[in-house]
Amino acid sequence: xxxxxxxxxxxxxxxxxxxxxxxxxxxxxxxxxxxxxxxxxxxxxxxxxxxxxxxxxxxxxxxxxxxxxxxxxxxxxxxxxxxxxxxxxxxxxxxxxxxxxxxxxxxxxxxxxxxxxxxxxxxxxxxxxxxxxxxxxxxxxxxxxxxxxxxxxxx
Numbered sequence: 217x218x219x220x221x222x223x224x225x226x227x228x229x230x231x232x233x234x235x236x237x238x239x240x241x242x243x244x245x246x247x248x249x250x251x252x253x254x255x256x257x258x259x260x261x262x263x264x265x266x267x268x269x270x271x272x273x274x275x276x277x278x279x280x281x282x283x284x285x286x287x288x289x290x291x292x293x294x295x296x297x298x299x300x301x302x303x304x305x306x307x308x309x310x311x312x313x314x315x316x317x318x319x320x321x322x323x324x325x326x327x328x329x330x331x332x333x334x335x336x337x338x339x340x341x342x343x344x345x346x347x348x349x350x351x352x353x354x355x356x357x358x359x360x361x362x363x364x365x366x367x368x369x370x371x
Contacts, residue, residue: 217355223348229255229340230262232350236338237266239357240318242288247324247331250340255348256322259340263320264290275322281309289317296323301330 223229236246240263248256257275264273269286275294284290291312298304304327313319313331324331337353 218351218353219355219360220352221350221360222343223255223346223350225346226255226258229258229348229350230265233259233262233264234266235262235360237263237318240267240288241357242316242318243314244318245313245331245335246318246320247328247335247337248320248322248340249325249337251342254340254342255350256340259338259350260292260320260322263318264292267318280307281312283312289315291315291317291319292322293319294322295326298326301327305330 221232223232236259240246246263248259250256257273261273264271264284264286267284267286267288267290269284269290271284273284273292274282280294280297282292284292293309293312295304304310310330321327321331324337328335334354336355339351339353341349341351343349
């Protein structure tokens with residue numbers, strides 16, 4: 217399913233991420249796309265919360281891969297500093313993609329050609345001030361049927 221949500225604050229972006237995490241399944245690969253400061257890490261923080269991860273999530277820009285334990289493992293990868301898909305593969309990251317958790321890739325535009333066809337793609341575009349347009353492709357899980365932008369989400 218393809219659709220768009222609009223977030224009007226970082227808190228709402230994190231809340232959308234929480235819904236993603238709560239509905240994610242083992243083996244999901246989530247490809248995040250967007251410019252610097254679009255909200256990719258904020259969305260990932262919410263995904264981690266939805267997976268029951270209590271540890272603080274930060275951008276893995278310099279570590280490239282961070283791993284967290286929750287209901288499912290979260291493999292948080294940032295490929296911004298990589299030049300080629302070969303660089304990504306040489307990290308052994310492909311094993312994590314097909315591992316026993318959920319993989320979230322920031323700056324996934326750089327490696328889309330090696331990702332499977334069923335990858336969940338989430339593109340974040342900035343609007344005015346804190347507004348973000350969040351576009352989902354290949355989202356085939358529950359979670360957003362009763363979601364209304366701006367409402368307080370309650371599980």
